[in-house]
Amino acid sequence: MSNLIRSTPRADGFRMPAEWEPHAGCWMLWPQRRDTWRNGGKPAQYAFVEVATQISRFERVTMGVNPDQFENARAMLPPQIRVVELSNNDAWIRDNGATFVVSEEGVVRGVDWTFNAWGGLRKMMYFPWDLDELVPAKMLEIESLDRYKAPLVTEGGAIHVDGQGTLLATESCLLNPNRNPDLSKAEIEQHLADYLDISRIIWLPRGVYEDETDGHVDNLCCFLRPGLVALTWTDDRSDPQYERSAEAYDLLRSARDASGRQLEVRKIHQPDPMMMTEEEAAGLDIVDTALLRPAGERLAGSYINFYIANGAIIAPQFGDRHDSAAFHQLAQLFPNREIVGIAAREILLGGGNIHCITQQQPAGRAT
Amino acid sequence: MSNLIRSTPRADGFRMPAEWEPHAGCWMLWPQRRDTWRNGGKPAQYAFVEVATQISRFERVTMGVNPDQFENARAMLPPQIRVVELSNNDAWIRDNGATFVVSEEGVVRGVDWTFNAWGGLRKMMYFPWDLDELVPAKMLEIESLDRYKAPLVTEGGAIHVDGQGTLLATESCLLNPNRNPDLSKAEIEQHLADYLDISRIIWLPRGVYEDETDGHVDNLCCFLRPGLVALTWTDDRSDPQYERSAEAYDLLRSARDASGRQLEVRKIHQPDPMMMTEEEAAGLDIVDTALLRPAGERLAGSYINFYIANGAIIAPQFGDRHDSAAFHQLAQLFPNREIVGIAAREILLGGGNIHCITQQQPAGRAT
Numbered sequence: 185m186s187n188l189i190r191s192t193p194r195a196d197g198f199r200m201p202a203e204w205e206p207h208a209g210c211w212m213l214w215p216q217r218r219d220t221w222r223n224g225g226k227p228a229q230y231a232f233v234e235v236a237t238q239i240s241r242f243e244r245v246t247m248g249v250n251p252d253q254f255e256n257a258r259a260m261l262p263p264q265i266r267v268v269e270l271s272n273n274d275a276w277i278r279d280n281g282a283t284f285v286v287s288e289e290g291v292v293r294g295v296d297w298t299f300n301a302w303g304g305l306r307k308m309m310y311f312p313w314d315l316d317e318l319v320p321a322k323m324l325e326i327e328s329l330d331r332y333k334a335p336l337v338t339e340g341g342a343i344h345v346d347g348q349g350t351l352l353a354t355e356s357c358l359l360n361p362n363r364n365p366d367l368s369k370a371e372i373e374q375h376l377a378d379y380l381d382i383s384r385i386i387w388l389p390r391g392v393y394e395d396e397t398d399g400h401v402d403n404l405c406c407f408l409r410p411g412l413v414a415l416t417w418t419d420d421r422s423d424p425q426y427e428r429s430a431e432a433y434d435l436l437r438s439a440r441d442a443s444g445r446q447l448e449v450r451k452i453h454q455p456d457p458m459m460m461t462e463e464e465a466a467g468l469d470i471v472d473t474a475l476l477r478p479a480g481e482r483l484a485g486s487y488i489n490f491y492i493a494n495g496a497i498i499a500p501q502f503g504d505r506h507d508s509a510a511f512h513q514l515a516q517l518f519p520n521r522e523i524v525g526i527a528a529r530e531i532l533l534g535g536g537n538i539h540c541i542t543q544q545q546p547a548g549r550a551t
Numbered sequence: 552m553s554n555l556i557r558s559t560p561r562a563d564g565f566r567m568p569a570e571w572e573p574h575a576g577c578w579m580l581w582p583q584r585r586d587t588w589r590n591g592g593k594p595a596q597y598a599f600v601e602v603a604t605q606i607s608r609f610e611r612v613t614m615g616v617n618p619d620q621f622e623n624a625r626a627m628l629p630p631q632i633r634v635v636e637l638s639n640n641d642a643w644i645r646d647n648g649a650t651f652v653v654s655e656e657g658v659v660r661g662v663d664w665t666f667n668a669w670g671g672l673r674k675m676m677y678f679p680w681d682l683d684e685l686v687p688a689k690m691l692e693i694e695s696l697d698r699y700k701a702p703l704v705t706e707g708g709a710i711h712v713d714g715q716g717t718l719l720a721t722e723s724c725l726l727n728p729n730r731n732p733d734l735s736k737a738e739i740e741q742h743l744a745d746y747l748d749i750s751r752i753i754w755l756p757r758g759v760y761e762d763e764t765d766g767h768v769d770n771l772c773c774f775l776r777p778g779l780v781a782l783t784w785t786d787d788r789s790d791p792q793y794e795r796s797a798e799a800y801d802l803l804r805s806a807r808d809a810s811g812r813q814l815e816v817r818k819i820h821q822p823d824p825m826m827m828t829e830e831e832a833a834g835l836d837i838v839d840t841a842l843l844r845p846a847g848e849r850l851a852g853s854y855i856n857f858y859i860a861n862g863a864i865i866a867p868q869f870g871d872r873h874d875s876a877a878f879h880q881l882a883q884l885f886p887n888r889e890i891v892g893i894a895a896r897e898i899l900l901g902g903g904n905i906h907c908i909t910q911q912q913p914a915g916r917a918t
Binding site: 254 | 554555621622625630631635638682685689695
């Protein structure tokens with residue numbers, strides 16, 4: 185049983201926990217769109233299998249899959265992964281899935297954001313996104329967790345929290361007129377406060393250069409613990425990313441979190457600029473109703489787009505000269521977690537990375 | 552996690568429990584086929600809502616639903632029903648779903664029969680049945696229960712057990728060449744023994760007259776407790792059902808169960824013969840790939856097709872002069888359970904009844 189609750193999480197004593205708090209498990213969706221994932225999705229499927237398999241060493245993984253891919257996904261995934269039918273238009277469950285909230289008493293519920301495929305009719309990634317809109321309700325039905333329906337167009341990748349009342353977001357995404365044209369900034373802030381129990385929002389102007397989500401914060405920076413933030417960085421002042429990271433750095437350093445703390449910021453140098461190759465682009469279906477991904481387009485690569493599992497960090501690697509530094513920085517920043525590197529270019533080709541294709545479900549009970 | 556187990560339930564110490572043993576809950580599927588259910592499935596949907604709602608007073612109910620009916624089913628069902636996406640070709644989960652088995656230690660697993668839509672290419676109800684074939688695996692994945700794949704074409708409605716090693720079945724169905732043409736009777740018996748832990752099979756020749764399943768036993772007779780069987784009956788010797796019930800009665804009375812007991816048999820008089828009306832038949836789509844259901848066809852109505860829930864009997868009623876007698880007989884036979892009558896004609900029009908659209912999941916744990 186999953187009740188639709190008409191109040192708000194804050195009013196009921198629920199908050200969004202930080203990603204490093206204990207998980208019941210992790211949700212993913214199976215990639216198959218031929219216009220997002222090259223060669224019929226097969227290379228991406230192998231990458232997703234690797235992500236799921238690695239996460240399953242640390243916590244339960246549930247893979248949601250469209251009906252026509254159930255047998256294939258079940259066959260490709262190891263048996264410890266739970267495979268459930270969960271129709272979707274694409275595999276970005278961070279964005280089209282539920283965001284979970286918890287109470288002091290250990291009850292878990294879900295927030296069902298309004299989803300418009302990263303920009304609605306003004307700038308969607310694909311059309312339609314009707315199945316995506318039902319993903320949160322279906323996740324919560326399976327788990328028998330109650331659901332809040334939030335009257336705010338956003339995606340899970342557009343928000344990062346410290347679990348203590350502070351939220352990171354980008355203006356380019358959350359305040360974009362392609363999301364909530366009828367809401368003022370104050371109204372958007374009020375919804376974030378009400379649905380995640382947030383008392384301080386740190387607004388950053390923009391996300392990662394060429395990030396097609398209008399700049400999701402989860403590709404730019406994230407909390408590592410309360411008071412400590414990691415930020416994607418480049419030392420190359422000629423790279424358009426430089427001024428984006430620099431302005432974010434300055435803002436983060438001058439900000440205070442919900443507890444009044446100044447933030448520490450750790451820079452993680454980005455991979456060198458990567459472009460979609462001719463061969464990669466040639467593997468994509470070309471359709472009128474989905475974003476075109478041409479050869480030569482810069483990919484929004486970032487080491488920030490990792491997933492925090494129970495006892496581990498599942499981190500993207502790109503075969504880049506900066507891979508090793510990023511890996512070792514994460515190891516220092518999370519001394520009590522195993523760092524697991526994943527060859528993630530195939531995920532990045534679809535427009536996101538490991539954090540975008542995962543959604544943690546906090547530990548707790550249904551009622 | 553749901554492992555596919557290569558051995559058999561019997562070898563691993565698992566048996567199929569009787570339906571009256573404690574349940575974790577009940578599974579159902581949502582009706583929508585326009586060639587099975589009249590008027591786009593709407594009258595049947597209301598009947599299924601009533602069945603699910605009544606069962607949910609006694610145990611958890613999970614309703615599996617095709618993606619295109621998720622919102623409608625969710626809206627029509629009360630919130631305590633768990634609604635999950637579970638693609639299917641039709642709503643007979645007794646037949647296309649998993650059969651559950653339990654161990655002495657309280658572990659629950661599933662048996663995934665081979666399903667051929669009640670007769671395969673020789674006499675199927677509809678084509679294709681590809682989604683039906685995946686229903687058991689998907690149920691078990693959701694519950695993280697391990698799965699046995701049985702090399703036997705059968706359906707849950709073709710078997711009834713007393714939980715103590717005795718199985719009731721009809722030869723017209725289980726031994727029909729449209730099910731397992733390459734298996735001998737002894738091989739079929741061995742599979743039933745291996746997958747349900749059966750040591751005595753009581754074979755009845757035929758099921759209910761005009762039952763389109765080739766005579767599922769669950770419309771003809773069922774165990775009420777070990778040693779006690781209920782049998783559909785008619786006093787009208789001119790009814791073709793008479794000789795079917797009479798021969799079953801004689802066979803049951805002369806049979807011994809797995810413990811060597813003689814069986815007691817309680818006759819429950821059937822409803823008067825019911826026919827598909829012109830109006831009802833006119834509400835069905837006519838398609839080449841599904842059984843035609845013409846006006847005037849006799850419906851295989853029987854009071855035996857009830858569901859045993861925790862603390863209740865969910866029993867079909869037909870607006871017939873025998874309704875009241877059947878209801879009171881069940882009340883006497885199950886003195887510790889509430890008898891809940893359901894107006895079931897809309898279910899019967901599809902070719903089955905309450906037992907056919909339900910599947911109990913025994914209480915127990917995954918590992």
